[in-house]
Amino acid sequence: MKALFLLHQFLPRHVTGTEQYARSVARELIRRGNEVEIFAFEPLIQFEAPPDTAWFARSESVDGIPVQRISLHPDTSPNPPLADYENPIAGRLFARHLAAGGFDLVHVFHARNVGTDAIAAPRALGVPVVVNLMDFWFLCPNFMLLRRNGDLCQGPPEGGLGCVPCMDPALAATVAGAGTAQQLRAVGEGNDVLAGMRRTPAAYAHALIARKARLFAALARADAIVAPSRFLQRMFEDAGFPRGRITHVAYGVDESRLANARGEREPRAPGAPLRIGYVGSITPHKGLHVLVRALRRVPGDGWRLAVHGALETHPEYTARIRRLAGTDSRIRFHGSFAPDALGVVLRSLDVVVVPSLWYENTPFSILEALAAGVPVVASDLGGISEVVEHGGNGWLFAAGDRAALTGRLAALVADPAQLDALRPAPLRSLTANVDDFAAIYRRLLGSRAAVR
Secondary structure, eight states: OEEEEEESSOTTTOOSHHHHHHHHHHHHHHHTTOEEEEEEEOOGGGGTOOTTOSEEEEEEEETTEEEEEEEEOGGGOSOHHHHTTBOHHHHHHHHHHHHHHTOSEEEESOOTTTBTHHHHHHHHTTOOEEEEOOSSTTTOTTSSOBOTTSOBOSSOGGGGTTHHHHHOHHHHHHHHHHTOHHHHHHHHHTTOOSSTTOOSHHHHHHHHHSHHHHHHHHHTTSSEEEESSHHHHHHHHHTTOOTTSEEEOOOOBOGGGGTTTTTOOOOOOTTOOEEEEEESOOSGGGOHHHHHHHHTTSOSSSEEEEEESOSSSSHHHHHHHHHHHTTOTTEEEEEOOOGGGHHHHHHTOSEEEEOOOSOOSOOHHHHHHHHTTOOEEEEOOGGGGGTOOBTTTEEEEOTTOHHHHHHHHHHHHHOGGGGGGOOOOOOOBHHHHHHHHHHHHHHHHTTSSOOO
């Protein structure tokens, strides 16, 4: 079998969970004797292309996986809210690569910036499509179901009209001032194209209003749809996606990334400070500020916080976190780390904290910590409670409840032996996860291609 994986971005420039996971799945399929390529959309600046370049493509190899990267000049997408999910030029480049490559199957891990053509192009060629719901992108324009003020959202409010102030307050003011909100909503609900790629406030607003209907219609055409958590599956179904179409396929952990972690953890000396870790993206919805504030209320010298994550991705938020940390010598920022250094990072920690403020699917930071034998303290939100057993392999606390997190961490600092009673362990292997994918591929391909 020859498969094409589609992502909105890829390694080594982007190292979040989706990219790491797609790489691990690809490598396992290749190890079994299949062929896999990656097709990724990248910001034009990543290519150092001339400023007048309309589009750019580059072929390279990452960890032995062929990667085709494309990018477009911003001027080719005058309506950014629409180009996020209907992008004709990116779609054409994807369709061209797909047609030339002789692929048996497309596995979509993230369709942002390629959009509905991620499903339409392979369908037009008779190539089966599997879609992995890695987050809420098909439902929410900011992919997080998180409003601008930080409140949780259940899906596009007011028929999508409520997405306008969330994504662009200035645009919302323009639409309200023109008195066209209800007319735009009516047109959006009809799923008609009002202004396409034109650079006008009405076109921008309409793209947000019509977004859910168009993307749900595209998603419904996929041959198979998988959700890594039952929570994510329910959220899509509660938002109106047909029940029974989405299959739950839990993530598996790539234990090759945990070399030297399990069974070889650096022991904490008696009386030494509790080693608390934050491992992941440093961005507001991940809630690192909640952790820093909570810990700074834990007195004494009995703890240390090691923050592992890229500090340059969201510089304003990083600056905010540094201000919260102040000159506290108990908090250290280590920056990003190479993918193969994850085991070394986890080996040095006694507990990992995941203080997320959005509806997490299933954070890889939790799965990897548990697989390395490190207990977890995490927000009880989204799919987290499906993998963290309170009092079993970690503890849960109400998302954003700084006092509750302070209390839990203070108790651990006072009595670290509580960690010894927990049972962190691998929940599921990558090979089992890929076995499930292989079964789906075989069902879709029949005798057309051998899935190894």
